[in-house]
Amino acid sequence: MSNKYVYFFGNGMAEGAASMRELLGGKGANLAEMTSLGIPVPAGFTISTEVCQLYYENGRSYTDEIVKQVEENLIRLEKAMGHELGNPDNPLFVSVRSGAAISMPGMMETILNLGMNDETVVGFASQTSNERLAWDSYRRFIQMYGSVAKDIPHHDFEEILAALKKEKGVELDTELDAEDLKELVSRYKELYKRVKGEDFPQDTKVQLWGAIDAVFNSWENERAIKYRQINNIKGLKGTAVNVQAMVFGNFGEDSGTGVCFSRDPSTGENVFYGEFLMNAQGEDVVAGIRTPEKLSTLAEKNPEIYRQLEDVKNRLEKHYKDMQDMEFTIEHGKLYILQTRNGKRTGRAAVKIALDMHKEGLISREEAVMRVTPAQIDQLLHPMIAASDRKSNKAIAKGLNASPGAACGKIVFTASEAEKEAEKGEKVILVRKETSPEDIGGMHAAQGILTSTGGMTSHAAVVARGMGKPSVVGCKDVVIDGDSCLISGQSFNKGDWVTIDGGTGEVFAGRLNLVPPAITDELKEFLSWVDEIRLSAKRKNCPEKGFKVRTNADTPEDARKARDFGAEGIGLCRTEHMFFEKGKIEAFREMIIADSEISRKKALEKILPLQKKDFTGIFKEMAGLPVTIRLLDPPLHEFVHMSHSELEELSMTSGIPQDVIRQRIDALKEQNPMLGHRGCRLGITYPEIYEMQAEAILSAACEVAVSGESVIPEIMIPLVGSVKELVYLKERIVAVADRVIASYGATVTYKVGTMIEVPRAALVADKIAEHAEFFSFGTNDLTQMTFGFSRDDVGSFLPDYLKLDMFEVDPFASLDTEGVGQLVALAAQRGRNTRPDIKLGICGEHGGDPSSIEFCYKTGLNYVSCSPYRVPIARLAAAQAVIKNKDV
């Protein structure tokens, strides 16, 4: 350890720097940095984190040397500010704040207005000509010091305040006048004496050391220890303590306070943007009692201060190379900068600022790409609630933010109502307990979907994300009862307007104004930079150059949309959605209830031309790009939810009595459908289904190929757990495929591969890769089986798990790299061992999640695949993964 314990900053000079974060804490290092840059920061000093460590080592006390250095620096501070701590005629007030190397928001203590006592309060009152302000500052100091440094329950102070207000017959603190506040100070001091057995300290040095103790003590309080445990923060020496002069924007008309941004945080325009109030403190701006003025007014009213502020802004932006959000105070005509940080911004602004800053030569292209978050891109691609409406309306309920974007419409409670109303041109929100495959039509017709149950990967959530349809799910405050519902106790009938925000999970009553998404030229340019980085990536663990983004798309329309969004192929085309369509589901049901292979084949023959047509459309849209088609996956019972008339019709067509059909359907029911007769298990018990699908895929591919387009079909077998399953099915598929290709005389090359979605498949991936030409990680199922819980059933314990912080991440939203990720990495490595050029991709929900995308990049996958609306987000996340991981 050094024997320098205290670091001064002030008057353009600082002993610390941004690089000394570990020693000075984040806040201390930044204050030093700003000071050195010549930014007018109120002077102060930082007691280093080493002192915190020594404090604990020495039984919570300080060495003489430390005490000496603090007192020396206090004198420097007094000189720098021209005020003196405890001097009634010219009092200095300071703040005492914690600040560790890693930010721990809300965990540790702050004391303001230190230096107030019975004498300085009077001096302050005359200095500011504001007696009320002075006494209010004093009583706040007693309250903060008493509760923070001396463990007097905050509640006790609040009780005294409440009693006084009652006596005075007022409701708001602000209605108490100076005399009232003097009385309050006196009562607070009584409380202090009663609890602590001594008078409230009038000696400002005693106050200072008490506050410093309080900050160091807070490092080891229960909350902070827990916080570090939970967030796995280890190896820190402790917190630093920042003692800094208070400055006041309310010293009169030559004083003021404000907030400003170096560029417009809403549009990204390079204009200086902000608000201020003269003769006011920061909290006045926040409280909204007075209306702040625009920064341009300051330029008129006080051009010198404005010039200084503009200069500060320019210096800070140039230094931090990012848009800055600054707080400033003017005290007696002198400008102080209290804080600067990288400013929050809208998606639109983020893109514009990134582009501009690169063009201005401030940042590199890679830095520009890192400056926009995937969530900001997401924002740009969906309608939002107009800012004004958001301000003036409060959400009445909150569920899970399942699919981003805002939507408003009239409430309907069934899918068929949704379709009927939409046909009439009505905008509707489909409100359901949960959704199922039969609701697809209604979900499509609706503006958005709101469900009362289900999680982030419930049917409603997955399908809505796939459609790019705003959706709030698992909103427990919604209770549906026939043709009406209660939302947080408020009654809504069919036809009532409601607005949802799928990006936040909020539900609003009524019809709010929405702002449509804008795909600007700026976004296009930005994404072109993204792709340049993404597609030129080279990795040791992947033989192919670049990191691709494909899409999950089941229809030609989705395929087209995704291609517009930049998809480089289809990573998952689910064929079962096709079966749910009118005209196909009837034949498929005939197939399901058939009592022999012959009648099954007859039913499948009806479906064949229909499936072929679907594939033809998709191949055309994706000409030149690979299309991975997954053969039938879900259990058959999902297809046989029938109305009575449908059952009658099915009985007529098939010639099978209704009760026999009912028996067959009953026999399909399973205890654990997720672990039942589905995926390739269907292909093995009914090989004719997969043979029909292979025929449909290859006939479509050949027709499109013969017409001159390039087709790259990839046939994917789901739920494989052992190599024998794959071998058996591949043999049959290849036989059909080769026959079809020969019959067309076409040259179509196709691949046969498999999903890796049951844990066992990952474990035997080396053997599976002997026969599979590609792997696609189905991380939804893989997550469910690796954790041993189904996404349909987590509802009963997930809330407790989240409350108790049992998950590092929600494993359905972001790939669990600790557990599930091991299986993905193992399978990737073993697959490549057997077949070095095996194509590896991911098609689970995680394919659109930025942190999962980074994991996929590091693990050597060739591509990720996600829903069309997430493709631009995935492109950005992929590029950022490339930048962050140069060494893989």
Add this chain to the structure above:
Amino acid sequence: MSNKYVYFFGNGMAEGAASMRELLGGKGANLAEMTSLGIPVPAGFTISTEVCQLYYENGRSYTDEIVKQVEENLIRLEKAMGHELGNPDNPLFVSVRSGAAISMPGMMETILNLGMNDETVVGFASQTSNERLAWDSYRRFIQMYGSVAKDIPHHDFEEILAALKKEKGVELDTELDAEDLKELVSRYKELYKRVKGEDFPQDTKVQLWGAIDAVFNSWENERAIKYRQINNIKGLKGTAVNVQAMVFGNFGEDSGTGVCFSRDPSTGENVFYGEFLMNAQGEDVVAGIRTPEKLSTLAEKNPEIYRQLEDVKNRLEKHYKDMQDMEFTIEHGKLYILQTRNGKRTGRAAVKIALDMHKEGLISREEAVMRVTPAQIDQLLHPMIAASDRKSNKAIAKGLNASPGAACGKIVFTASEAEKEAEKGEKVILVRKETSPEDIGGMHAAQGILTSTGGMTSHAAVVARGMGKPSVVGCKDVVIDGDSCLISGQSFNKGDWVTIDGGTGEVFAGRLNLVPPAITDELKEFLSWVDEIRLSAKRKNCPEKGFKVRTNADTPEDARKARDFGAEGIGLCRTEHMFFEKGKIEAFREMIIADSEISRKKALEKILPLQKKDFTGIFKEMAGLPVTIRLLDPPLHEFVHMSHSELEELSMTSGIPQDVIRQRIDALKEQNPMLGHRGCRLGITYPEIYEMQAEAILSAACEVAVSGESVIPEIMIPLVGSVKELVYLKERIVAVADRVIASYGATVTYKVGTMIEVPRAALVADKIAEHAEFFSFGTNDLTQMTFGFSRDDVGSFLPDYLKLDMFEVDPFASLDTEGVGQLVALAAQRGRNTRPDIKLGICGEHGGDPSSIEFCYKTGLNYVSCSPYRVPIARLAAAQAVIKNKDV
């Protein structure tokens, strides 16, 4: 390659030996070996497997050298036997058989009676004075040679035979006389000429080479190739061909044939045991037309031959060091041994023979232990159907052999009937579609259980095995309809007698006689050898000496039984079974439907003393041995199947309206209960349940400890998937445990550990082991989740999977070492890395399966745990694992 291609054996001299299996095939090597031992084997020669390889390399032809060597050896053979191939006056007949290094039963070809032609048949007839036999042998040869060597469909020969029988008005082949058979030979020869375009070969050399070709060709026929693929037989050169003299037991009254065992295969007594028939061929003994005589008769009738045979027996047993099953033929007073092999035996005989042979100095103690299969021990521990009754009764249906042993009783269809009838002293068989936890009482009361659905790990199967109760499950031919059922179409009413054999899965109508199991002194002695080996085992990957066997037991009774069977502790005590008992289930249901933590705790307080009593009993029975108790595991909805009156009562006791109770119960339903709210997830949402259980366990342990017995409780948390779950629950359990121990002032040390049963737990086992003091592999769930299918739902595709040979083994019966085993091994290794002395065990169904036990031994587990009745089996399997794996 050598240039010796043909190896002679005969007259006490052989060029080959048992060690030359690769070159001579299994059969050829053994014939050579027996010959060298001086056993009178009919002479012959073996054409080596290298010739097979050359045959294919040379386009299915032979070099001159090979032809020369075959012909030279034929001459040696003729000399040795004193007969000549093709010599009408003194004809030699030979068999030509395949024989590879690895046995491929039924895959390749055999031709008998080679050497028969129009002339030799006449000579044979006069030699044997049996014209019918001679012509029958000839027609059989044509048929065999024609179909095997010349691809004439076997069916064509059968048609001719059938037509002739019709002409002659007879039904059996044996009713055809010599003239008929002459006619048959003539028609066979016509068929041969019609199909092959040439006469049936009269040249016996041509016959010989044709037969040799046929055997070599059969190596590459489709069946054989498939067989080698399926059984993963690789690296063989081909098959050898054995040409051996035929000998005939039907040359007259100085000839005969028989079968004998070197010891009694039924009791194991060291007595020479067998049967024979004079003037007969082997097939006559098998056909059962004449009644064979006992071997003792041969000693009287022909003491010289008997002496020779006894001498052969002694030499063979001494040589092979195992009980031999021999076939012999006497031709004109000369004894020939046609075959010897290790004899099949009953469990009782296996144990006795093993003990005796070690005591006789024939085999080592380890060899003795290897001589008895675990299945033979199993046989000894269960009643069996009396041999006579088994012979005279045919099974009417067959299901899965879920729990061994035979049982008979009157049919009942409900658990309550079973209990009622059993109370009256009636023996009953409980026949159900499937069973559920409420049926436990009835299952206990029944002699055996028969279900129409479910697999090897269905509830019925698991519980029955746990109880040691005979059970046949998944018997599809049983259709239950109220108070009667159809079994394979035959109608049975309540009260009708039925007998089941849980060891074979067979179901018999009526009441068959059963033989009770005998735990003999021999078995005890044998098991003491077993334990000596098992408990002295040392392994590199396990710090503890020995390989232990514990039991899965939920009651004091089971614990006592298991301890009698040699269990060294309890590896799994399931607490949920306790909750199903009358007096507890009511309070537990109150807990489930409680609407607050307070009322939940109140209900739990009622259960606490009851649980404590259960544990006290178990700890007493297992004094001095570890007892692993698993905290509540199954989903709550399993406990709330209630009758109307139970619901009423619950509503009364709890003060909660019935419809509210119904709603709460409905809310517990899950889509995939296996992947739902169960195991430690219950402990996390309702910590008070696990706290109550910890209190019950430790109070019981302290009371027993205070009374002077030693208790070793191990508290096991189920379904852990991440370390945070374990940490959270362990903290609570330890707090309760330490409080209880302190309150008793007892010294009880306990462990807290976890199941490893979700794949993720295995993957993060290193982290879990930081907090878990033991792992117990729950391989039932681990198998289900790793494969992604539930044992309740495999019924729909498992039959096809088994038919198509998709599994190497049934993963629920025997641990899937290729996939699931990887996770077990990984977790074991990672667990030991973190905590070298961590106790590792297995408590899934596999804990009682011999091949899984061997895997557990090799993987370094400290113990296996299985149901009480499997403990002796597991002890043997464990000792055999130790012997087979000296180097782990």
